[in-house]
Amino acid sequence: MILPQTPSFRLDGKRALVTGASSGIGLAAAVALAEAGAEVTVAARSGDKLQVLVEQMATKGWAAKAMVMDVADIERTGRDIASSGPFEILVNSAGLARHGAALETTAADFDAVSALNIKGAYFLTRAVAQGLIDAGKPGSLMNISSQMAHVGGVDRAAYCATKHAVEGFTKAMAIEWGPKQIRVNTICPTFILTPLTQSTFDNPERAAWIKEKIKLGRPGEVEDVMGAVVFLASEAAALITGSSLMVDGGWTAD
Numbered sequence: 001m002i003l004p005q006t007p008s009f010r011l012d013g014k015r016a017l018v019t020g021a022s023s024g025i026g027l028a029a030a031v032a033l034a035e036a037g038a039e040v041t042v043a044a045r046s047g048d049k050l051q052v053l054v055e056q057m058a059t060k061g062w063a064a065k066a067m068v069m070d071v072a073d074i075e076r077t078g079r080d081i082a083s084s085g086p087f088e089i090l091v092n093s094a095g096l097a098r099h100g101a102a103l104e105t106t107a108a109d110f111d112a113v114s115a116l117n118i119k120g121a122y123f124l125t126r127a128v129a130q131g132l133i134d135a136g137k138p139g140s141l142m143n144i145s146s147q148m149a150h151v152g153g154v155d156r157a158a159y160c161a162t163k164h165a166v167e168g169f170t171k172a173m174a175i176e177w178g179p180k181q182i183r184v185n186t187i188c189p190t191f192i193l194t195p196l197t198q199s200t201f202d203n204p205e206r207a208a209w210i211k212e213k214i215k216l217g218r219p220g221e222v223e224d225v226m227g228a229v230v231f232l233a234s235e236a237a238a239l240i241t242g243s244s245l246m247v248d249g250g251w252t253a254d
Contacts, residue, residue, distance in 0.1 A: 007235040012037035016089035016233070017081070017128060019071050022049035024194040025144055026093030028222035029229045034062035036230045038089060043069035071120035078127045085131035089233045090141040092121055102157035110158050117162035122169050129173070129182055138181035140233045143170060144225075145186035147248040154209065167244060174242030183241035187228050190248035192220040215250030 016033045020026035021042035034040045034057055042050050042064060050066035057064040067084065071077055071094040081087070096116045098109040121143050132139040148156055149163035167186060174184040191197060191210050200206050201219065210219060228245050231237050246252055 007238060009230055009234045009236050010037050011089070011230070011233055014038045014088045014233070015086070016040045016091065017043060017067075017085075017087040018091045018093065019043045019069060019124065020093035020095060020144070022046045022053065024093070024196060025189065025192060025222055025225050026091070027053060028226050029091040029093055029144075030064070031057070031062075032226035032229050033089060033091070033233060034060070034064055036234070038233070039063040039065075041065050041067050041084065041087070043067040044094070045070050071124050072116045074120065074123045077120070077124055081124075081127040081131060085128065086135040086137055086139075087128050087131065088137060088139045090125065090128045090139070091144065091229055091233075092124055092142065093144040094120065094124075095144065097156075097159045099155045099159060101155055105158050113158050113162055117159075118165045118169075121166055125169075125173060125184065129177055129180075129184075132182055133177075133180055139183070140237070141173075141182065141184045142229065142232055143184075143186050145170075145188045145244065147188050147190050147246065147251050149186065149188055149244070150246075150252050154206075170244075171242045178241055183232075183237070185232050185237075185241060186244045187225060187232065188244050188246050188248060188252075189225055190214055190220050190251050192222060192225070194222065213251045214248070215253060218249070220247065220249065 016038040018030040021030045022044035030040050030042045047068045054064045054066045096113050098113055125141050143166050145166050146163045148160045149167045170184050170186050225247055228247050
């Protein structure tokens with residue numbers, strides 16, 4: 001009998017691009033990939049924060065470099081990726097939320113959220129895939145989506161619309177690039193405790209709603225997403241594409 005061998009979760013020799021990496025889930029994803037052996041390029045609009053992150057990662061012996069990037073600036077992002085790639089791994093954690101009642105949503109707010117969450121994410125993913133195709137390399141591309149891509153939420157109509165759209169183009173891209181061995185997936189976290197979400201948890205009504213919906217009885221931490229990122233990036237997920245990995249504590253199980 002020949003026993004099967006577990007595929008490696010290691011990412012040695014892989015180049016990764018993580019956007020939205022200056023804080024929160026993006027920062028955690030960058031750390032997780034670097035710890036697994038990838039050479040990580042961290043990207044965000046804040047160059048100062050990125051430099052601090054790169055310096056801290058260097059103290060761990062990890063390979064990291066910084067790239068100032070506004071994902072909503074499609075033309076510049078495309079040029080930067082073309083000149084710096086190819087990247088075998090993408091984690092797009094850049095995103096924007098402007099929550100409020102649907103009847104109060106302004107066209108300007110809707111456009112701003114859509115420009116980053118849909119249009120920016122779409123063309124970022126396409127640019128990384130183009131680099132891989134030109135180089136004849138396989139890859140794993142991930143967009144940080146949300147549980148709100150699968151359900152609705154109070155004061156989140158515009159945000160939900162953008163995240164549902166991400167799920168749609170992810171599936172279409174996975175079909176198109178599957179023959180090139182380029183996998184495209186989303187990771188869908190629940191509410192994650194970060195400085196950007198603290199105001200939501202400070203609202204007693206919202207906090208009670210979150211506690212009720214998360215079956216495991218606690219909000220997420222950025223560490224809860226790190227394993228999902230490494231898994232989808234690795235050979236352990238070699239047959240997974242066009243899928244949504246829920247990291248939601250059971251929110252969407254209803």
